[in-house]
Amino acid sequence: MTSELDLEQAREQLVMINPQPYNAEAPPGALDSDITPTREHYVRSNFALPTHDGTLTVDGSVDRPLSLTSADLRALPAVERAVTLECAGNGRLDTRPLPTGEPWGGYAVSTAVWRGARLSDVLAEARPRADGVEVRFTGADSGTYHLTPVLPESGETLTFVRSLALTHAADPASDILIAYDMNGEPLGPDHGSPFRLIVPHWFAVASVKWLQSIDVLTQPFRGEFQTGHYVYEWPDRPHEPVTYMRVRARITDPAPAAVIPAGTCTVRGKAWSGTGPIAAVEVSLAGAGEWQPAEVDEPTGPHHWQTWTFQWEATPGRHSLRARATDAVGNVQPDVPPWNRLGYGNNAIEVQYVDVI
Ligand SMILES: Nc1nc2c(c(=O)[nH]1)N[C@H]1C(S)=C(S)[C@@H](COP(=O)(O)O)O[C@H]1N2
Numbered sequence: 001m002t003s004e005l006d007l008e009q010a011r012e013q014l015v016m017i018n019p020q021p022y023n024a025e026a027p028p029g030a031l032d033s034d035i036t037p038t039r040e041h042y043v044r045s046n047f048a049l050p051t052h053d054g055t056l057t058v059d060g061s062v063d064r065p066l067s068l069t070s071a072d073l074r075a076l077p078a079v080e081r082a083v084t085l086e087c088a089g090n091g092r093l094d095t096r097p098l099p100t101g102e103p104w105g106g107y108a109v110s111t112a113v114w115r116g117a118r119l120s121d122v123l124a125e126a127r128p129r130a131d132g133v134e135v136r137f138t139g140a141d142s143g144t145y146h147l148t149p150v151l152p153e154s155g156e157t158l159t160f161v162r163s164l165a166l167t168h169a170a171d172p173a174s175d176i177l178i179a180y181d182m183n184g185e186p187l188g189p190d191h192g193s194p195f196r197l198i199v200p201h202w203f204a205v206a207s208v209k210w211l212q213s214i215d216v217l218t219q220p221f222r223g224e225f226q227t228g229h230y231v232y233e234w235p236d237r238p239h240e241p242v243t244y245m246r247v248r249a250r251i252t253d254p255a256p257a258a259v260i261p262a263g264t265c266t267v268r269g270k271a272w273s274g275t276g277p278i279a280a281v282e283v284s285l286a287g288a289g290e291w292q293p294a295e296v297d298e299p300t301g302p303h304h305w306q307t308w309t310f311q312w313e314a315t316p317g318r319h320s321l322r323a324r325a326t327d328a329v330g331n332v333q334p335d336v337p338p339w340n341r342l343g344y345g346n347n348a349i350e351v352q353y354v355d356v357i
């Protein structure tokens, strides 16, 4: 068991957004490194920390229902993957009018190395039947939930449940993990101990923590966290479920409002997208127009943010830096946040002021 003190220590480097349920952003420096140290990895939980009985059941439309312990999962072939997780609400604070939901700034994004069993191996062992269409993932956490701003609490007890298409879940190429280690150590309570799902490329809502049961369904799943929340409610077009992370670049260096000497300055940052590797990052130094190409490093893994740099001959004065990423399928960041009622997927181009003296 984790003591209160351990939990406090695990949280001390984070920037708290909400004490209960505990939600916290990564400190800005966390975006500098390729892999985010565990203590700097953002935390997003919809409910209080649950207790978990240590078993994972696999059931529903399968020929061989399973009940697995951590030891059973560790006995399966292990894979290790660096995966960038971003909360769909990251950047909500910059959208107007401000939607309800946790007021995330720009640091609900991190990259850790996850080790676990392949979901496809576990499903293969359970043998889904031909009538299976989706796989449902149930977390051990539950509680009352703020459903609308008008009715602060529904009074209804909800559990965190999500689903994926069976074809996606059962495909080894999807690289979906049932992870038990994070950055070389057993998962901590805030990140879903004893095991959690890790779904590369998807906004992190798909990566169910404290995973308790997996069920193969013969009908599409409907639930608060699948068809209620985590849906883009666009004002002018049909609603869409939140799926892949949207293409985005962040500037990590120089820091916002930095004062730097004139001369050569390396502008640096991270870029990621759930719909393909980053094909280009462009930088603008005048706040408008005139984009110049940055150098984008090759991805160091398939599921993981990329570093970009731009050599800038900085001249005295105030400059507004912008960075704009495009991914391999041609998605590019918009100038203004794509407003939707619950404030998901804000990947608007950021503007940052720097004074050169
Ligand atoms: N069981 C459960 N899993 C969950 C959540 C949750 O509230 N309960 N939150 C999801 C959301 S919205 C995000 S962004 C990620 C955050 O993962 P992290 O806390 O490890 O960064 O977990 C996802 N998995």
Ligand SMILES: [Mo]
Residues within 6 Å of the ligand: 044, 086, 087, 088, 089, 204, 205
């Ligand atoms: Mo999230």
